[in-house]
Amino acid sequence: MPQPPTIPAALILVPLLFFFFFTGPVFAWRPWPNQTLNKTESIFGGSKKYEGSSDLIQLKYHMGPILTNNITIYPIWYGSWKNSQKRIIREFLSSISAVDSKPPSVAGWWKTVQLYTDQTGANISRHVHIGAEKNDRLYSHGKSLTRLSVQSVIKSAVTSTTRPLPINPKSGVYLLLTSEEVYVQDFCNNVCGFHYFTFPSIVGYTLPYAWVGNSAKLCPGVCAYPFAAPAYIPGLKAVKSPNSDVGVDGMISVIAHEIAEVSTNPLVNAWYAGEDPVFPVEIADLCEGIYGTGGGGSYTGQMFNGEDGATYNMNGIRRRFLVQWVWNHLVNYCTGPNALDQ
Ligand SMILES: *[C@@H]1O[C@H](CO)[C@@H](O)[C@H](O)[C@H]1NC(C)=O
Ligand SMILES: *[C@@H]1O[C@H](CO)[C@@H](O)[C@H](O)[C@H]1NC(C)=O
Ligand SMILES: *[C@@H]1O[C@H](CO)[C@@H](O)[C@H](O)[C@H]1NC(C)=O
Numbered sequence: 001m002p003q004p005p006t007i008p009a010a011l012i013l014v015p016l017l018f019f020f021f022f023t024g025p026v027f028a029w030r031p032w033p034n035q036t037l038n039k040t041e042s043i044f045g046g047s048k049k050y051e052g053s054s055d056l057i058q059l060k061y062h063m064g065p066i067l068t069n070n071i072t073i074y075p076i077w078y079g080s081w082k083n084s085q086k087r088i089i090r091e092f093l094s095s096i097s098a099v100d101s102k103p104p105s106v107a108g109w110w111k112t113v114q115l116y117t118d119q120t121g122a123n124i125s126r127h128v129h130i131g132a133e134k135n136d137r138l139y140s141h142g143k144s145l146t147r148l149s150v151q152s153v154i155k156s157a158v159t160s161t162t163r164p165l166p167i168n169p170k171s172g173v174y175l176l177l178t179s180e181e182v183y184v185q186d187f188c189n190n191v192c193g194f195h196y197f198t199f200p201s202i203v204g205y206t207l208p209y210a211w212v213g214n215s216a217k218l219c220p221g222v223c224a225y226p227f228a229a230p231a232y233i234p235g236l237k238a239v240k241s242p243n244s245d246v247g248v249d250g251m252i253s254v255i256a257h258e259i260a261e262v263s264t265n266p267l268v269n270a271w272y273a274g275e276d277p278v279f280p281v282e283i284a285d286l287c288e289g290i291y292g293t294g295g296g297g298s299y300t301g302q303m304f305n306g307e308d309g310a311t312y313n314m315n316g317i318r319r320r321f322l323v324q325w326v327w328n329h330l331v332n333y334c335t336g337p338n339a340l341d342q
């Protein structure tokens with residue numbers, strides 16, 4: 001989800017617009033706290049190909065830049081992070097370009113993102129790597145961040161007197177990761193992460209960035225679903241997470257969501273659906289909550305069960321991850337490397 005900074009109502013309107021425009025199933029799904037769930041509509045049988053396909057979706061290219069050069073991700077670890085947690089996230093990021101991983105793989109998932117091109121016909125880069133990292137252990141801007149103070153955290157990271165992050169507006173993605181004690185505006189209520197670009201007036205540069213929070217304390221049943229389930233929706237069951245950390249395993253799919261979107265829409269003028277750029281609906285928004293064949297509504301689709309009982313849908317370099325699918329604009333449905341009909 002992008003961050004429309006001036007019109008918070010947009011965040012509430014996006015799901016509403018979906019509800020009204022697309023009569024029929026609501027396919028982008030998370031157990032948001034105040035969403036009314038129509039069980040009849042949202043639980044599907046496995047008989048027909050669903051996975052969010054719709055002739056009504058007009059995902060369009062709006063001529064802006066996309067990330068076609070080698071992509072460098074600069075993680076900013078805000079608050080208190082264990083090394084074991086950082087390792088899971090770093091390994092996921094490194095898996096995006098690890099084409100030799102066992103299929104279905106994270107690199108296979110990225111192939112759908114690579115299908116997107118710019119005006120010159122250049123595709124999204126296949127190379128995503130981790131650049132310099134920054135720790136902000138002492139919560140430089142407090143334990144409750146607003147959408148604007150998120151930009152100030154990034155400013156501190158790129159202007160720090162000791163080892164500032166490089167300035168890379170063309171192919172850098174600044175990934176702010178907040179630890180479980182940190183609240184960010186709208187977290188849990190209608191966002192688990194967002195991406196946007198920094199304002200020159202605040203940061204000095206226009207830098208694409210994304211924020212993703214660890215929801216373990218605040219709302220695992222929403223942002224780490226299905227590794228935790230919210231109490232207010234009876235019948236939803238949690239599954240075991242693949243790397244034994246519910247909050248971080250839940251962040252992986254949100255990080256994937258934001259990186260897919262920031263790559264295809266870094267300045268929010270490239271790939272999105274909807275006529276109004278204030279309400280862009282991007283390639284991962286369309287497939288939120290869909291992890292496998294048959295997915296849609298509150299059904300996640302077919303996933304795998306490991307021998308240890310963990311649920312996942314793709315392999316990375318050494319670990320397994322559960323990552324939502326993304327929209328394929330060539331065929332007009334959500335897809336992923338674990339699709340059964342490939
Ligand atoms: C859900 O709605 C109720 C009543 O409108 C409100 O009191 C509550 O704060 C909302 N919950 C969240 C997480 O926004
Ligand atoms: C749920 O959706 C179904 C199918 O669209 C509809 O027939 C039913 O009336 C809805 N139920 C509620 C409580 O809105
Ligand atoms: C892009 O990354 C690949 C793999 O790391 C590397 O071989 C290549 O030289 C890089 N290209 C540029 C222009 O840096």
Ligand SMILES: *[C@@H]1O[C@H](CO)[C@@H](O)[C@H](O)[C@H]1NC(C)=O
Pocket residue numbers: 111114115116117123330
């Ligand atoms: C680049 O995008 C085009 C158009 O979507 C697609 O046909 C082609 O396979 C893509 N190339 C790569 C390397 O993904």
